[in-house]
Amino acid sequence: MSNWAPTGWDWQPPGRVIAGPGCLARLGELAPERDILLVTSAGWAKRGVVQRIAAALDGARIALYDRVTPNPDIDDLDAALPVLRQSPPALILALGGGSVIDTAKALALALPAAGWNFASHFRAGVALPEAGALPILAVPTTAGTGAEVTPFATVWDKTHRKKHSLHSPALIPRGVLLDGELTLGLPHATTLHAGLDALSHALEAVWNRNANSLSDGFALQALRLIFAHLPAVLEKPDSLPDRAAMLEASLLAGCAITQTRTALVHSMSYPLTAHLGVPHGLACGAFLAGVLAYNRAADDGRIAAAAKALGHADAAGLAVALEDLLARIGLPQELAAHGVTRAAAESLAGEMITPARAGNNLRAAGPADVLDILRGTLI
Numbered sequence: 001m002s003n004w005a006p007t008g009w010d011w012q013p014p015g016r017v018i019a020g021p022g023c024l025a026r027l028g029e030l031a032p033e034r035d036i037l038l039v040t041s042a043g044w045a046k047r048g049v050v051q052r053i054a055a056a057l058d059g060a061r062i063a064l065y066d067r068v069t070p071n072p073d074i075d076d077l078d079a080a081l082p083v084l085r086q087s088p089p090a091l092i093l094a095l096g097g098g099s100v101i102d103t104a105k106a107l108a109l110a111l112p113a114a115g116w117n118f119a120s121h122f123r124a125g126v127a128l129p130e131a132g133a134l135p136i137l138a139v140p141t142t143a144g145t146g147a148e149v150t151p152f153a154t155v156w157d158k159t160h161r162k163k164h165s166l167h168s169p170a171l172i173p174r175g176v177l178l179d180g181e182l183t184l185g186l187p188h189a190t191t192l193h194a195g196l197d198a199l200s201h202a203l204e205a206v207w208n209r210n211a212n213s214l215s216d217g218f219a220l221q222a223l224r225l226i227f228a229h230l231p232a233v234l235e236k237p238d239s240l241p242d243r244a245a246m247l248e249a250s251l252l253a254g255c256a257i258t259q260t261r262t263a264l265v266h267s268m269s270y271p272l273t274a275h276l277g278v279p280h281g282l283a284c285g286a287f288l289a290g291v292l293a294y295n296r297a298a299d300d301g302r303i304a305a306a307a308k309a310l311g312h313a314d315a316a317g318l319a320v321a322l323e324d325l326l327a328r329i330g331l332p333q334e335l336a337a338h339g340v341t342r343a344a345a346e347s348l349a350g351e352m353i354t355p356a357r358a359g360n361n362l363r364a365a366g367p368a369d370v371l372d373i374l375r376g377t378l379i
């Protein structure tokens with residue numbers, strides 16, 4: 001018996017989303033503009049995909065910005081602005097993983113605002129630009145962040161070791177292409193870490209105070225796909241159906257967190273990334289089982305309902321299935337390989353409560369609860 005009653009929503013979806021292997025060839029349908037800035041990482045230019053994009057865009061002028069690095073830095077972005085503003089594009093096309101899409105979003109916001117830069121915004125409090133952002137098309141090449149549908153972009157002030165979030169409806173891409181063929185060559189570790197991020201988004205949307213019917217529907221379908229296809233794609237990395245399913249799951253989980261934001265797992269993950277350099281999705285994966293156990297004690301029916309929707313008798317069945325999944329995909333070994341020990345995590349426990357994230361969690365959590373959860377996790 002569930003005591004949870006969803007209460008409505010406010011959702012701004014991307015303009016158009018096309019999913020299916022090979023759909024990159026349909027890029028022209030989403031991009032009538034003739035001046036396009038392609039934001040990507042250097043590897044994609046080498047692999048010939050940029051040429052395929054040029055063919056799909058049929059004569060459009062394409063400028064290339066391929067200096068994206070993992071966790072985009074605000075000083076790097078500011079250094080690029082004057083050059084890119086000399087020939088402003090009409091559209092920004094992002095081809096890559098979360099860092100590429102976040103960089104594209106940041107540039108879309110900054111380029112039309114002459115004289116504005118990230119350093120003065122984040123270090124001196126200058127307001128976000130009032131001028132409209134450029135439209136964005138997103139072609140994700142990893143299956144995890146969901147950045148292609150969210151209004152958020154994460155950027156870093158590496159000088160001051162700070163993580164910042166840009167948040168604006170203008171950052172929601174106008175169009176998205178999910179082409180599983182682009183993820184076929186992803187390395188095992190990237191596939192695993194991104195998949196854990198998508199899994200974390202879906203679960204965090206379920207055990208979230210902001211959950212509603214939309215987020216719950218998106219999250220449950222993402223979970224069905226992830227439980228079925230994440231182990232398979234790790235075992236058979238050349239399997240296009242599994243790759244395509246994970247890309248869809250990532251987008252659906254991203255839609256879920258546009259409604260709910262993330263919760264306690266993400267809050268606890270950030271110190272592992274900031275201090276130990278643990279990749280984001282892996283850092284989240286470390287706490288999934290522990291936070292599920294913690295939240296089950298305060299379940300108002302929504303976790304049990306999710307468990308049933310996934311074919312389990314009750315929330316305990318979901319917990320068993322989650323621990324099986326995490327063991328099967330090698331989470332404990334991957335955490336150990338990144339130096340994540342229980343002692344290391346406990347030493348960072350004091351930084352694991354970020355109110356903007358942890359405050360969304362179904363069950364309130366403070367520093368003592370975090371220590372309890374750490375004792376119950378896989379690590």
Ligand SMILES: [Fe+2]
Pocket residue numbers: 145197200201266280284
């Ligand atoms: Fe995440």
